[in-house]
Ligand SMILES: O=c1ccn([C@H]2C[C@H](O)[C@@H](COP(=O)(O)OP(=O)(O)OP(=O)(O)O)O2)c(=O)[nH]1
C-alpha cells in the first residue's frame with residue numbers, strides 16, 4: 001500500500017465515496033462533502049455595520065463585532081476521509097477552479113497541506129477538512145456528496161539542516177503544533 005484514502009470511523013455507516021479522478025489525466029482526486037452544509041455569505045448586515053463604523057470612526061457594539069467575526073471565520077467542511085501516503089509525500093488540497101467562479105467559494109489558506117503523519121493521529125484520526133470562505137453575495141448550500149476540493153499527492157524534499165532540528169509527534173491539525 002503506497003498511498004490512498006480511507007473513510008474515518010465515525011462515517012463508516014454513512015455511505016461516503018472515496019476521492020476519485022474524473023478524467024484519465026486529472027491530477028486531483030475530487031473530495032466530496034460528508035454532510036449537508038450552508039456556507040453563509042460574508043456580506044451580512046453585522047459585517048457591513050462594522051465596516052461602516054470603521055470608515056466613519058464610530059464605535060460598534062461588542063455583540064455586533066462578535067457576530068461579524070463569526071461570519072468572517074472560515075468554515076471547516078468535513079470530508080470524512082483520511083489519507084495514507086509515504087513519509088516523503090504530501091497531499092495538497094486545492095480548490096476546484098469552478099468554485100470561486102460559480103459560487104464565490106475560496107480556500108482562505110490558499111492550499112491545504114495534509115502531512116503523512118496526520119493519518120490516524122490521536123486527536124481526530126486524520127480526518128481531512130476543507131477550509132471555505134464564501135465571498136459571494138448569497139449563502140451557498142453544499143449537499144452531502146457534492147465535490148468541494150481536490151487532493152494532489154506530491155513528493156517533498158528536505159533541507160540540509162533538517163536532521164539538526166527538533167521534531168514533535170503530531171496529534172491533530174489546525175494549530176496543534178503550537179503558535
Ligand atoms: O486544509 C487543510 C489543511 C490542513 N489539514 C490538516 C492536515 C495537516 O497535516 C494538519 C496541519 O496542517 P498545517 O501544518 O498546514 O497547519 P498548522 O496551522 O501548522 O497546524 P499544526 O500546528 O497542527 O501543524 O491539518 C486539513 O485537514 N485541511
Ligand SMILES: [Mg+2]
Pocket residue numbers: 177
Ligand atoms: Mg503545521
